[in-house]
Amino acid sequence: FDPEWRIFARSASDDKGPILMLLTALDALRMRNEEPPFHLKVILDFEEEQGSPHLPAAVVKYRKALACDALLIFDGPRHPSNLPTLSFGARGIATLTLTVYGPRVPQHSGHYGNWAPNPAMRLAQLLASMKDAAGRVTIPGFYDGIEIDEETQAILAAVPDDEAAIMRKLGIAAPDSVGRSLQEALQYPSLNIRGMASGWVGEKVRTIVPATAVAEIDIRLVKESDPERLLQLVREHIEGQGYYVTEQEPTEEERLTHPRICRFESSISYGAFRTPVHSSVGRWLSRALVKAFGREPVKKRTSGGSVPISPFVNTLGVPAVGVPTVNPDNNQHSPNENIRLGNYRDGIQTIYSILTEPWNPNR
Amino acid sequence: FDPEWRIFARSASDDKGPILMLLTALDALRMRNEEPPFHLKVILDFEEEQGSPHLPAAVVKYRKALACDALLIFDGPRHPSNLPTLSFGARGIATLTLTVYGPRVPQHSGHYGNWAPNPAMRLAQLLASMKDAAGRVTIPGFYDGIEIDEETQAILAAVPDDEAAIMRKLGIAAPDSVGRSLQEALQYPSLNIRGMASGWVGEKVRTIVPATAVAEIDIRLVKESDPERLLQLVREHIEGQGYYVTEQEPTEEERLTHPRICRFESSISYGAFRTPVHSSVGRWLSRALVKAFGREPVKKRTSGGSVPISPFVNTLGVPAVGVPTVNPDNNQHSPNENIRLGNYRDGIQTIYSILTEPWNPNR
Known part of the structure; x- marks a missing residue:
């Protein structure tokens, strides 16, 4: 199939697509008689688009059952470049x-x-x-x-934003100057x-x-x-x-x-959450994505939007990282929502690669 | 009749009441076999509430027929004190x-x-x-x-505004300070x-x-x-x-x-217009109102609202003065428009007194 083909359907990208990527990756594991080198706990919140009104209480109630080493969020679009992306925080x-x-x-x-x-x-x-x-x-x-120290500056500078293109798209001649770049402004x-x-x-x-x-x-x-x-x-x-x-x-x-x-x-x-890019979970995910795509993923220190992840982070005391897979132009929440087949395939590959990457918190 | 009685009707005060006051004052003159000591020209603009779209052109076209010594406007309410009022300008x-x-x-x-x-x-x-x-x-x-000179200050200070009452009505603790008083602010x-x-x-x-x-x-x-x-x-x-x-x-x-x-x-x-309070037309109208009511009228140097009088003033080159007669609480343009009978009677007396006051531009 042509990777540019798209399936148009309500919630194709947000968030039925990623759920099916996970299920398909699990099928692939089974077909190969493989098993993830760690335990897996899956949370599906069907009220996320309503602001997850019952999630924080549920997390508190089931904190023991939910105990884990890391939380991955398969939601949201990749960086506008549509390169493999990891998102280490949200406002x-x-x-x-x-x-x-x-x-x-x-x-x-x-x-x-x-x-x-x-x-x-x-x-x-x-x-x-x-x-x-x-x-x-x-x-x-x-x-x-x-504080934006040198290490942080390097992380922010590595995000391949085309600010001139964003300005043209938005119809503005210059941005505000809260940070020296869009990525810095989001900090x-x-x-x-x-x-x-x-x-x-x-x-x-x-x-x-x-x-x-x-x-x-x-x-x-x-x-x-x-x-x-x-x-x-x-x-x-x-x-x-x-x-x-x-x-x-x-x-x-x-x-x-x-x-x-x-x-x-x-x-x-x-509240906000942020997991250090150079943490063990960050390095583990980077290895998995390099294995899948042969290049370092785009690492967003902080995404601009807000997602209700802080209850998990605060209650369970675990690091959280977003692993977005769908195409940035998926029109989520809007008419003509779609998922690009190339992103669907890459998403399966992303999750498969994570599920087969040995978890080593010391590496 | 009780002067506090009111007639409730659309345009009772704005502006059928004043038209009838004029006609009744003319009837009174006829009954007494009197004539005004000057010529009278009457303009009725039925489009005033639409911003008088055709008035300026009509004034230009009929400037010869409209030539006169002074223009009186029988429109609008008296000062909030409901004392006899002259209005020498509008913004x-x-x-x-x-x-x-x-x-x-x-x-x-x-x-x-x-x-x-x-x-x-x-x-x-x-x-x-x-x-x-x-x-x-x-x-x-x-x-x-x-410039607010001493003479002007005296004119403004003579207006009996109850600013504390206005503040209570408006629900504010302090006004802006463009002028030292409401009247000065309007200048x-x-x-x-x-x-x-x-x-x-x-x-x-x-x-x-x-x-x-x-x-x-x-x-x-x-x-x-x-x-x-x-x-x-x-x-x-x-x-x-x-x-x-x-x-x-x-x-x-x-x-x-x-x-x-x-x-x-x-x-x-x-534009705005303003006729000097101490002009001959101002003194003439003051004499007429003192004759009618035994006291100097309230003299407003500038009314806050805007009325399309400047075409007359500019085209005809005549001084204009407003002679408001109706009660301030007449609810003009609103439900329950009314005219207070005491004001209707005073208005007839106001106009009768003006129509019988000798015009002497040198006095």
């Missing part, structure tokens, strides 16, 4: 909703513009106070604990405005001073980030800008007492 | 839509947060650069030409964010880097403000912040050339 995520208050209800901008405080301008000023022009968070302590926690709203725009526009302005923020966490601490830093920064911070809708008394009020609603979804 | 209005660009389409905030420029943060920084914490525009030249052009949007908020929130961020701005103009000049100042300020400014959707080439792109769409609705 965690916390979210934050900030609401800044103006007049109780929208006011005529002629009668009260220049006098009634404008919550959209206040919110703009507040958000602007959190980052510099290059996109770096300026709140003291936000990046504390993150830092983010503070991303994912949504912002005040008053009305476009056809619904009205000449008013809006009543409120809202910013939805997501904070992608790295291993060094304690989400409680980061949220507390943001909260203290807002207070430092002269705001009274509350978690509820302000009361009448609060409205008439505090010139600046910010509602602060936060939620911590889950 | 004009221009609008501005700013769009700041991020990635071509929204991007996964995990994969590209910290790297793909976030247009919401960029817009926040851009807007924040335009005002200080007290709400004053910091763009050099924006307030040029405006300056405004730069008001009337709407702002980027990505999604609330139930629709998604963990993305948004593609665009939009701010809808209205600029209320005063007589000293040349709207072309103010818009140009804002545009130059945006360029000074490192932006490539365009009036269209950016092209592919522009996207890949300019790290910061801002679309700038502006529209000038109409």
Whole structure:
């Protein structure tokens, strides 16, 4: 078959494909009368796309049954180059909703513009106070604990990103400068405005001073980030800008007492995880992939997205590594989801090679 | 009848009531066999609520027929105190839509947060650069030409605003500080964010880097403000912040050339007008109102709202003064529009008194 052929089907790549790769690799072992040189425990979470609401409790309950030396995650696409890939970490995520208050209800901008405080301008000023022009968070302590040493730099530099191509695809002339590269940027926690709203725009526009302005923020966490601490830093920064911070809708008394009020609603979804690239599990997986493909895999120190792996890592105390196999252009979660046959074959080979690679934690 | 009684009806106050006040005042003159000591020309614009799209051209066409010494506008509510009121000016209005660009389409905030420029943060920084914490525009030249001299200060201070009551009504603890009072704030052009949007908020929130961020701005103009000049100042300020400014959707080439792109769409609705409070028409109307009510009227140097009067003022070269008569709580444009009978009676008396006051431009 032509490796470029594709099977189009819902969940072809995410995540029925990888499940069948594992089953096929096990069939291949049986056909050859081979056995993996280690025990295998398989977890299938059918609620992963809903954020795995029951997984953490199940991991705690069955921690003894799940005890192991390493956790491999067969999910997600390979690096955009579609080269064999290992993913040693993922960012965690916390979210934050900030609401800044103006007049109780929208006011005529002629009668009260220049006098009634404008919550959209206040919110703009507040958000602007959190980052510099290059996109770096300026709140003291936000990046504390993150060090990109020479070894780490070498790991990041080895990822074959074509940043010029990504910029063309995204339609941007230059990226933000949180790191010196995309891979380095992903080693830092983010503070991303994912949504912002005040008053009305476009056809619904009205000449008013809006009543409120809202910013939805997501904070992608790295291993060094304690989400409680980061949220507390943001909260203290807002207070430092002269705001009274509350978690509820302000009361009448609060409205008439505090010139600046910010509602602060936060939620911590889950933390980050990161397994050292040069750990024994990392070296073991690299050997397996070199055996299969004759070249070192792409090693991503931290993937940008968030996956709910930290419950395993924290509860079971095991290193976790992602082994993505499907094609990057698989359209997961979207129309025309597909799996490339070449990736399906490579995926079987990847898993077969791992299942036949002797586990030696000292090597 | 009880002056507190009200008639509830669509356009009772805005603006059938004042038309009937004029007709009733003319009936009263006829009953007493009196005639106004001057000629009267009456203009009724039935498209005023649609922004008077045909009025300016009609004024130009019939400028000879409309030639006069002064223009009185019987529209709008009295000062919130419901005392007899004269309004000597109104702000004009221009609008501005700013769009700041991020990635071509929204991007996964995990994969590209910290790297793909976030247009919401960029817009926040851009807007924040335009005002200080007290709400004053910091763009050099924006307030040029405006002087609040002692005479003006006295006029503004004589308006019996109950600012504490307005703050309670609006639910705010402190106003912006463009002027030292609400009346003084209205003497300056405004730069008001009337709407702002980027990505999604609330139930629709998604963990993305948004593609665009939009701010809808209205600029209320005063007589000293040349709207072309103010818009140009804002545009130059945006360029000074490192932006490539365009009036269209950016092209592919522009996207890949300019790290910061801002679309700038502006529209000038109409200018401001202001008639000197101590002018002959001002003194004449004050005499008429003192004759009717035994006290000096509230004299508003500039009303906050915008009315399309500048075509008359500019084309006909005559002073214009608003003579509002209806109750401030008339709910105009809203459910339960009403007119208070006491105001209806006072309005007839106001117009009768004006129609019988000798016109003496030298007094």
